[in-house]
Amino acid sequence: PGPWVRLVVSDTGVGMTPAVQSRIFEPFFTTKEPGKGTGLGLSTVYGIILQSHGFITFHSELGKGTRFEIYLPSVAADGRRRGEKPAAVKTSQAGDETVLVVEDNSAVRNLVVNVLRANGYNVLTAENGREAIQLAAARPDRIDLLLTDVIMPEMGGKELVERLLQDRPTLKVLYMTGYFGDAAGMHGATDGGGALLRKPFTPAVLCQKVREILDR
DSSP: OOOEEEEEEEOOSOOOOHHHHTTTTSTTOOOSOTTTOOSOHHHHHHHHHHHTTOEEEEEEETTTEEEEEEEEEOOOOOOOOTTOOOOOOOGGGOOOOEEEEEOSOHHHHHHHHHHHHHTTOEEEEESSHHHHHHHHHTOOSOOOEEEEESSOSSSOHHHHHHHHHHHOTTOEEEEEEOOOTTTTGGGTTTTTSOEEEESSOOHHHHHHHHHHHHTO
8 A cells, every 4th residue: 555666677588497586586696607797686676675665576487588576665755956966964963084985886986975075074985995995005194984885896895894904903994785684794794893884875874874983
C-alpha cells in the first residue's frame, strides 16, 4: 500500500541459468573472467534498495534476456533545483578541519566534496588509494580525517589506512561502503576501529558522522 516509484531495467541478452539466478545478489559472485568484474554490482544495488525500504524482483530466461523491477517509496520533492549546491546543514555539524576524501566513483566523490565544503571543511580529494598516498606525502601539514571508500581499484581502503597511519598515527578514519551485510567486514575494513558510513546517505547524515568522528 502507498505510493511507489517503479524502475524497470531489461535487456535482450543471453539470460541466466537457475544456478546463476540463485546467487546474483551474492557479494563477490561473478560469471565474468578474472579481472573483468568484481561481483559487487548487484549486491550494491540490492543493499541500497533495502536500505531505502524498497524491493527488487527479477525474471530471466535463457536466450531471451533479463528484466529487473525496482520499487522505491515515493517521496515529496525537496524543492531544490537541478545543479543547485547542497544546502549547509546546522552549524553544530559544520567545521574547519581538513578532510581527505578518497572515492573512485566521481558522482559520489563530488557530492561528498560539495557537501563538506559547503559546511566549512577544507577538502582534499583522490580517486584511489595510491593517489591519496601521493597527495598526503606532498602535504606534510595536518590532515584531520580520512574519509575513504572500502573497496576501490588498485588499493582498497583498509590498505590505504594502514599505509597512512604509519606516518600519521593520530589520523581519524571514516569508511564509506555501499555493500550490504558483511561485504565490508569481510575485507576487515573496521578491524582497526574505523567507523563506517553506509551509502546511500544524506548530506545531513554525512556531516553528522564526520563531526562525530572528529569530535572523538
